[in-house]
């Protein structure tokens with residue numbers, strides 16, 4: 001049984017204009033479908049990465065997984081004890097007026113995971129586990145660098161003794177060299193603590209370092225899902241190919257990447273058929289009218305027909 005299963009999960013946001021404008025201008029309510037019928041299974045101990053351009057629904061999936069949003073449709077099953085989330089911006093997610101001790105101790109206290117008199121020891125242990133020192137407990141978030149602050153976020157997440165961590169762009173705000181340190185830390189913690197990660201990033205180089213499996217998202221859908229090595233060596237969906245073509249440099253040397261050609265369509269008016277068809281070099285008439293089903297973890301008519 002997988003640790004986590006999403007079954008046809010969708011999430012709509014109401015982006016209607018205020019009531020009065022709608023009445024005066026006879027506008028209907030408008031819903032934006034941020035996540036569209038996503039199926040996903042996450043196995044214990046693995047790192048499942050979700051990639052895709054900005055706005056494709058990655059953060060919404062992460063928030064659905066940890067329960068910050070409820071699905072509009074579909075089902076989410078979690079067969080573990082607890083989950084925690086790590087966010088991109090560690091400063092925004094750490095209360096600036098609290099000492100590190102209180103930030104890290106909060107989940108322990110809320111969940112009642114330790115006796116009162118052992119909480120300080122537990123906080124010290126956690127800080128050491130993430131590469132900080134026990135003395136750092138007395139300091140405030142602003143006294144730390146970005147990378148150190150992300151270590152504090154990780155310590156806080158671990159304090160809740162999760163089985164699953166949903167990590168939303170956890171290194172995207174950091175310098176390349178610091179990114180590598182945080183990724184190494186996360187890999188080491190995963191091994192030591194048998195953690196399962198859902199790892200979200202727009203950066204394929206980062207994903208190639210950590211992922212066991214990769215799901216590629218486009219306009220709220222997962223268009224291809226495959227073991228990482230396979231996906232990087234033999235991408236099959238035209239969008240995955242386009243994404244990989246735009247990354248000449250998977251070694252994270254920090255060289256600028258070429259942007260992916262073409263524009264992501266307006267999510268309020270997604271194209272009919274395959275949502276990728278306006279950008280796809282293999283699109284034909286069927287693609288313009290029929291939504292491709294997910295077959296062997298790929299949603300593409302051309303792949304199904306053996307055209308590509």
Ligand SMILES: Nc1ncnc2c1ncn2[C@@H]1O[C@H](COP(=O)(O)OP(=O)(O)O)[C@@H](O)[C@H]1O
Nearest residue numbers: 013032034053054055056057058059060061267
């Ligand atoms: N709270 C919200 N209200 C309205 N629209 C939202 C909200 N959150 C996300 N969206 C929209 O949903 C889509 C997916 O957003 P998001 O999940 O943040 O994508 P990503 O993390 O891949 O950049 C985007 O079009 C975004 O504008």
Ligand code: SF4
Nearest residue numbers: 274280287300301302
């Ligand atoms: S279904 Fe058609 S338009 Fe969509 S990715 Fe496949 S070939 Fe391209």
Ligand SMILES: [Mg+2]
Nearest residue numbers: 058059060168
């Ligand atoms: Mg996001």
